Amino acid sequence: MPTHxxxxxxxxLGGRNRVAMADLRALxxxxxxxxxxxxxxxxxxxxxxxxxxxxTSAIADEMTAAIASDLGVTAPVVVLTRDELADVVRANxxxxxSNHKCLHAVFRPGPADQDLLDRITAAVSAxxxxxxxxxxxxxxxxxxxxxxxxxGNSDLAKALLRLTGTPQAGTGTARxxxxxxxxxxxxxxxxx
Numbered sequence: 791m792p793t794h795x796x797x798x799x800x801x802x803l804g805g806r807n808r809v810a811m812a813d814l815r816a817l818x819x820x821x822x823x824x825x826x827x828x829x830x831x832x833x834x835x836x837x838x839x840x841x842x843x844x845x846t847s848a849i850a851d852e853m854t855a856a857i858a859s860d861l862g863v864t865a866p867v868v869v870l871t872r873d874e875l876a877d878v879v880r881a882n883x884x885x886x887x888s889n890h891k892c893l894h895a896v897f898r899p900g901p902a903d904q905d906l907l908d909r910i911t912a913a914v915s916a917x918x919x920x921x922x923x924x925x926x927x928x929x930x931x932x933x934x935x936x937x938x939x940x941x942g943n944s945d946l947a948k949a950l951l952r953l954t955g956t957p958q959a960g961t962g963t964a965r966x967x968x969x970x971x972x973x974x975x976x977x978x979x980x981x982x
Contacts, residue, residue: 798833799963
């Protein structure tokens with residue numbers, strides 16, 4: 791049973807879209823997955839998918855629908871296999887950043903199309919023109935966001951999350967690099 795990671799967007803933020811992790815674990819187990827665990831309250835679920843399970847996109851769609859119907863929360867889900875998460879870590883275009891709060895991965899359900907890539911490039915150019923040191927790079931279905939002056943102060947982060955957080959763009963969800971590394975570590979500790 792291969793290990794997967796499900797990443798929910800926009801739950802337990804500022805009192806909105808409240809989801810208890812025990813309820814989320816029960817829901818994922820109820821969908822036929824095993825060894826279900828969660829990491830922190832922002833909607834990170836580790837689980838083993840049964841043999842013959844559909845691909846990650848179908849699992850994500852099933853979870854998104856179940857969360858809406860069973861928990862009453864609209865929370866798009868992105869699912870990755872452990873190997874896909876390891877690939878995201880290996881592909882990091884900002885390996886020299888030691889402060890993991892200054893690097894984020896925005897996980898998307900699929901690769902960015904050319905229109906989104908052009909809008910990302912324009913947002914980076916606009917930030918650079920204003921003197922920002924922030925940068926971003928899209929690789930596969932992950933957008934890497936480097937904010938050396940802090941994520942909370944980053945106009946580029948705000949612009950990119952608006953671009954990648956829409957249904958038209960295939961709604962993405964961001965995690966800081968410390969969380970990405972911890973999820974990979976937790977997934978490696980599993981047997982599947």
